[in-house]
Amino acid sequence: xxxxxxxxxxxxxxxxxxxxxxxxxxxxxxxxxxxxxxxxxxxxxxxxxxxxxxxxxxxxxxxxxxxxxxxxxxxxxxxxxxxxxxxxxxxxxxxxxxxxxxxxxxxxxxxxxxxxxxxxxxxxxxxxxxxxxxxxxxxxxxx
Numbered sequence: 001x002x003x004x005x006x007x008x009x010x011x012x013x014x015x016x017x018x019x020x021x022x023x024x025x026x027x028x029x030x031x032x033x034x035x036x037x038x039x040x041x042x043x044x045x046x047x048x049x050x051x052x053x054x055x056x057x058x059x060x061x062x063x064x065x066x067x068x069x070x071x072x073x074x075x076x077x078x079x080x081x082x083x084x085x086x087x088x089x090x091x092x093x094x095x096x097x098x099x100x101x102x103x104x105x106x107x108x109x110x111x112x113x114x115x116x117x118x119x120x121x122x123x124x125x126x127x128x129x130x131x132x133x134x135x136x137x138x139x140x141x142x143x
Contacts, residue, residue, distance in 0.1 A: 084136030
């Protein structure tokens, strides 16, 4: 698991490693979750994204695209979610922190509480009881 807050952080990290989306206008990146488009029709921006702990694979596609991707001119980001397992499995992660600067941003900057930024994530998956592992579930949450 990567120590990132969201999918955009992974994409920014991949840009630093030499893999970049083609330059283009805002809204020309096609965002998909399990192959289903989640782009806003008017702005072209992603309307939702999967929680980082529920993503199995992240595909960043650059170059030329098939016609099936529509308005994708700069790149395609496909978030593939995890599949439930045959046994019960869960995870939980938490982190906290704050931003500190030596510059004066506004009056009484140091009066706020330290560790005001926090992130709690958890997931749980497995078979539904009494179904002989025929029906499985995967649930994930972030606060």
